[in-house]
Amino acid sequence: MTHEDLTSQLAPHLLLLATLRSTRNVTRAAELLGVPQPTVSRRLTALGESLGAPLTVSDGRGIRLTRAAELLAEASERALASVDAGARLAREEIEPESGRVVLGFLHLLGRSLVPSLLRGYRAQVPGARFTLVQGSRQEMVDRLAGGELDLALLAPVPEDVVFETAVLSTQPILLSVPSGHRLAGRSGVRMEELADEEFVLLEPGYGLRRITDELCAAAGFSPKIAFEGQESDTVRGLVAAGLGVALLPHFEPGAPAGVAEVQIEPPVGRTIGLAWRRGEPVSRAVGVFREFVLGMAR
Numbered sequence: 001m002t003h004e005d006l007t008s009q010l011a012p013h014l015l016l017l018a019t020l021r022s023t024r025n026v027t028r029a030a031e032l033l034g035v036p037q038p039t040v041s042r043r044l045t046a047l048g049e050s051l052g053a054p055l056t057v058s059d060g061r062g063i064r065l066t067r068a069a070e071l072l073a074e075a076s077e078r079a080l081a082s083v084d085a086g087a088r089l090a091r092e093e094i095e096p097e098s099g100r101v102v103l104g105f106l107h108l109l110g111r112s113l114v115p116s117l118l119r120g121y122r123a124q125v126p127g128a129r130f131t132l133v134q135g136s137r138q139e140m141v142d143r144l145a146g147g148e149l150d151l152a153l154l155a156p157v158p159e160d161v162v163f164e165t166a167v168l169s170t171q172p173i174l175l176s177v178p179s180g181h182r183l184a185g186r187s188g189v190r191m192e193e194l195a196d197e198e199f200v201l202l203e204p205g206y207g208l209r210r211i212t213d214e215l216c217a218a219a220g221f222s223p224k225i226a227f228e229g230q231e232s233d234t235v236r237g238l239v240a241a242g243l244g245v246a247l248l249p250h251f252e253p254g255a256p257a258g259v260a261e262v263q264i265e266p267p268v269g270r271t272i273g274l275a276w277r278r279g280e281p282v283s284r285a286v287g288v289f290r291e292f293v294l295g296m297a298r
Contacts, residue, residue: 014076021073099285104140105153138205157273168297174261184260191219198226200244
């Protein structure tokens with residue numbers, strides 16, 4: 001039997017192999033698929049005969065896939081993901097008003113930008129559905145590239161050629177210091193003046209961390225790290241507690257209690273933009289929302 005013949009016999013049973021790989025149990029797989037257990041057993045036997053080797057071996061109260069079956073099951077899972085994406089595109093082509101958009105964004109953008117965009121869009125398309133995913137910039141970039149996200153709001157905007165991007169706005173970056181700090185009353189500060197300060201930073205992988213590291217390097221020093229966190233609100237709280245200084249976007253509507261914001265000289269900002277995979281077709285639901293976001297920036 002050629003591999004093409006095996007493929008033709010395998011295609012109707014992709015879900016069976018993928019389910020069996022996750023359950024490791026014929027009875028449970030049959031229950032999840034809604035078919036009798038003998039039917040599952042017969043299908044596995046037939047596939048094994050077509051392959052020329054068994055697909056399963058007994059393993060305690062369950063079963064274990066053979067190495068050949070594992071390879072087929074892994075391929076089945078990938079194929080099912082592609083079929084699922086295609087089915088979603090097809091369904092949303094028919095019903096774009098109720099389609100789902102998987103939107104990734106940085107934690108900091110969840111404070112005002114994302115709620116504002118979603119509120120405005122849902123006013124126009126009430127049936128629109130969203131899956132919201134938050135994380136560090138690097139995590140969002142990786143998940144967007146891997147196909148887990150439809151769109152991502154990022155800062156700074158990625159320059160990788162695998163993405164198409166559009167800049168939505170530029171966000172000023174200020175120095176946040178404790179309200180009693182020696183620099184709290186200053187109108188401006190140069191990065192070189194911060195060489196001896198202790199910094200509260202976001203962890204590596206966050207866009208603000210990269211900006212901070214690059215600005216410090218350009219000023220001729222490496223930041224002295226007092227604490228590292230995963231959310232800007234936590235970083236601000238540590239600054240307010242007098243545990244260090246930080247480079248952060250302006251806090252709306254004004255600096256919180258215990259924190260003073262100082263302009264960096266020369267001024268520093270970061271771009272906020274929307275990114276998506278270059279050249280990849282998207283559902284109408286994703287396309288309509290993307291155009292809405294881009295229209296807000298025009």
